[in-house]
Amino acid sequence: MRIVGGEWRGRRLAGPKAEGIRPTSDRLREALFNVLAHAYEDAVEDAVVLDLFAGTGALGFEALSRGAARAIFVDEGRQAGGLIREGIAALGCGDRARLIPRDATRLGPATEGPATLVFCDPPYRKNLAPAALTAAAGGGWLAPGALILVEEAAGAGPVLPPDFEELERRSYGETAVTFGRLEG
Template identity: 35%
Template sequence: MRVIAGEARGRALKAVPGTNTRPTTDKVKEAIFSMIGPYFDGGWALDLFAGTGGLGIEALSRGMEKAVFVDQDRNSISIIRANVATTGMTARSEIYTNDAGRAVKALEKRGMRFSAVFLDPPYRLTHMDELILQLDERKLLSDDAVIVVEHDGSHEYPEVIGRWEQRKRSAYGEIAVTLYRCRQDDRQDGDTEAGNGQQE
């Protein structure tokens, strides 16, 4: 695995030992960022089932201001720390050991707002539509946010999830990527900046 483009282009990323983590392949990662970027002018990214941190790091390399990485596995957290250090992204990263539900509540308390969210959970978890609603209800999503869900190709997510509508679904073998953006008529006025915080 490596960083595909941007300031950390070509830097190798460590993988999490064992078979519990399924990192996004370089091919799929390149396809995702071709669809949503390919580059960014600031904003905060949330990598909620971070694994190796590859998606959040790629977003930072391509211009995101900061990224929050969350994973409940301590081995993954160690690898994320190593990968953000290797790519020179430590100062722009916050890394937390937590499950997704508790992390969402903690981020709400800090008044954070994200412009890119990456959801790449274990494929047995198919409730990302519910999680998207929670993120929106807790005002963690800017109106111009893009939400990326990586999932088993046999699973279909709804066309519409609250204010968020499916803009694209692409399949790569057994893997599928579904993108959501806010429907124009459902946009709300609100601050799109994320709050500051300290790395764990």
């Protein structure tokens, strides 16, 4: 796994050593960041990123590499926490990145943020994205109008809670990515 664009282009990220973490592929990350740069007025530049179910942190690190101001990684898994801490150290971005080892569906009140760009990549087919996004919005983690990307299995039902507007859904093989905004 590597960073595909920006300041750290080509830098390697540590990958999972066991089952349970499904990193977003380099190709899919490249496609998503191209969409963000061209269809959403470069939503990454100076963004405060919230990476829910962060896993390896690849999406948040990619955003930092491409000009995001800060990234908040949320994942309660021990292996994920280790991979994210390793990435922060290897990239030297401790002043711009923070790991919060917490269940993304039970965020509680914001300690960081508010985020302007959110990546939500939960385990597929478990309907966790709506709960995590509701918790993020309810806890004050999201800025009004925050752009949301939810990665889920193709064919999954709606992935955004009621207070979010779906902008578009794009399919990438067995994966679908829903782009949305927090209304209000």
